[in-house]
Amino acid sequence: MNLKQAKELVRGRLSDKRYEHTINVKKMAVKLAKRYGADKEKAALAAILHDSAKEISKDEMREIMRQYPQYAEGGESRPTPVWHGICASILARTQWGVEDEAILSAIACHTAGKPGMSKLDKIVYLADMTSAERDWPGVNKLRKLELKDLDAAMLAALRQTNDFVLSQGKPLDPVSKAAYDDIKARVNARG
Ligand SMILES: [Fe+2]
Ligand SMILES: [Fe+2]
Known part of the structure; x- marks a missing residue:
């Protein structure tokens, strides 16, 4: 699946508001990919697909995770807000022909993070938190820090x-929690 196809797919699956968020996440992910020498195409595709399962029902998400337990990453036993990333990754892999493990990982862990995150995982996670329409207190501080x-x-x-x-x-x-402990140890270790 190329970027154009992915955009068309999510346009049909998301509200206007969430589609706009998705486009903003893509822009931020590409900016961060350029900054850190990551693959821009992969960052863009992961960003476009990251919330593609956000507007389906919990029952449908549960069904997807039950159907593909090998890709569900403990899914059902985890808090429901993390389900949509896992499900988006499963759908991308099993229905939409996305084969790149780096992209699938970045989609799956965009809400919770995970220990040992790749550069692409971090880029998509941060792009989701700092996309142009986000206005939570402290977002500008994080926007500065993520470029540094x-x-x-x-x-x-x-x-x-x-x-x-x-x-x-x-x-x-x-x-x-494990993602936090892991990144904390890494940051501390480099002094
Ligand atoms: Fe999300
Ligand atoms: Fe998002």
Whole structure:
């Protein structure tokens, strides 16, 4: 699936608002890919597809994860907000002909992160948090940091997200906690 096909596909699956978000995530992902010497095409395709399963029902998501347990990454036992990335990755792999593991990974982990994230994983995660229409407190700070230091930005982003989940009294995905611990150790180790 090329970028044009992916855009047409998600245009049909998403509301206007979420489609606009998707296009903004793509722009930010390409900007970060250029900045860090990552593959721009892969960043663009992962960004376009990242929320492609966000507007289907929980039942449908559960069905997709049950059908492909080998790709569900513990899916059902994890908090529901992370399901849509996992499902988008499964659909991209099994229905839409996306074979590139780096792209599939970046789609799957865009909400929770994971330990040992690749450069592309980090780019899509951060692009999703800092796309042009985002206006949460602190977003400008993260926009500056992500252009300076990808890992420091990832650490700040995961801290922010995980703290927010906990402050809402919601369950924190253990994978997200592990992602935070992992990036923290990496940032600390480089001094
Ligand atoms: Fe998402
Ligand atoms: Fe998103």
